[in-house]
Structures are given as structure tokens and as C-alpha cells.
Amino acid sequence: MEEIKIETKFLVFEDELELSEDVRKLLNSARDARLKAHAPYSNFTVGAAILLDNDEIVIGNNQENASYPSGLCAERTAIYYAGAKYPNSKILKIAIVAGSLKGETSQPIPPCGACRQAIAEYEVNQKHPIEIYFTGTSGKILKSNSLENLLPLIFDKNQL
Numbered sequence: 001m002e003e004i005k006i007e008t009k010f011l012v013f014e015d016e017l018e019l020s021e022d023v024r025k026l027l028n029s030a031r032d033a034r035l036k037a038h039a040p041y042s043n044f045t046v047g048a049a050i051l052l053d054n055d056e057i058v059i060g061n062n063q064e065n066a067s068y069p070s071g072l073c074a075e076r077t078a079i080y081y082a083g084a085k086y087p088n089s090k091i092l093k094i095a096i097v098a099g100s101l102k103g104e105t106s107q108p109i110p111p112c113g114a115c116r117q118a119i120a121e122y123e124v125n126q127k128h129p130i131e132i133y134f135t136g137t138s139g140k141i142l143k144s145n146s147l148e149n150l151l152p153l154i155f156d157k158n159q160l
Contacts, residue, residue: 037061099137
């Protein structure tokens with residue numbers, strides 16, 4: 001029998017001023033996107049902002065629907081739009097800001113499993129890691145240097 005050990009490492013930023021200017025700008029874009037989310041059922045809004053290698057910033061937010069499976073998360077809204085509009089650009093960084101409309105969310109909120117899988121597809125295809133920053137409406141900001149930290153043992157086209 002063999003044992004596999006998986007370790008995950010994140011950088012934790014106590015204050016946004018510890019981040020580079022481009023990451024602060026990306027977080028602000030995600031905050032702005034969050035304010036435009038459509039979440040009348042969960043009252044939980046998410047904004048995502050993506051920095052591409054062509055210096056474009058693409059945003060997305062969660063879009064809920066009365067038929068719950070028909071909604072879409074902020075991260076996938078942004079990543080699919082980036083893929084459609086800029087198919088030859090690499091994704092360098094993603095910032096995610098999430099929280100409840102009912103009160104402050106002080107813990108960092110990572111992308112859900114479906115969004116992790118979608119991000120993995122882009123990271124594998126572009127052969128370049130994607131930095132992921134995530135936070136709540138206040139508090140610490142976590143940084144992952146690659147999607148592999150959030151989704152170890154990813155399933156991708158290499159398994160097909």
C-alpha cells in the first residue's frame with residue numbers, strides 16, 4: 001500500500017495594502033461586480049474579476065434564477081466571457097469577493113467545486129498557473145498561486 005500526501009499552501013493578507021496595485025484594482029473590480037449580482041433567492045452575492053495577459057479585466061457576478069440549476073456563479077460567468085471575447089489570451093489572476101446581503105462576511109470565500117473545475121480547464125489548457133485571490137466582504141484575503149491548490153488531483157483532458 002502507498003500513501004499520497006497532498007499539501008495546500010495559501011498566502012494570507014491581513015490588509016489589502018499588502019497587495020500589489022494590480023491586485024487591488026482587480027479586487028475593486030470584483031467588489032463592483034458583486035454589487036450588480038442577481039441573487040434574490042440566496043441573498044449571497046459574488047463578484048469575480050479576471051486579469052488577462054492583454055491587460056484586459058473581465059468581470060462577472062452570480063446570476064440566480066427561480067429554477068435554481070439555471071443560475072450561474074460569478075467565476076464561471078467571468079471565465080466563460082473571457083474565453084469567448086479573448087480566446088487567445090491567458091488568464092493571469094482572478095479576484096473573488098463574496099458575501100451575504102444579510103450581514104458582513106469576514107471569512108474568505110473560495111470558488112465552489114464547479115467553478116474550480118472550470119478554472120482548472122483554463123489553467124491546464126493555457127499551461128500557465130492562475131493566481132486566485134479570494135475574500136469576503138471584509139477581513140483577510142487569501143491567495144492561491146495555482147488552481148491546483150484548491151483542486152488537487154484535478155480531472156482534465158489528459159484523463160479522457
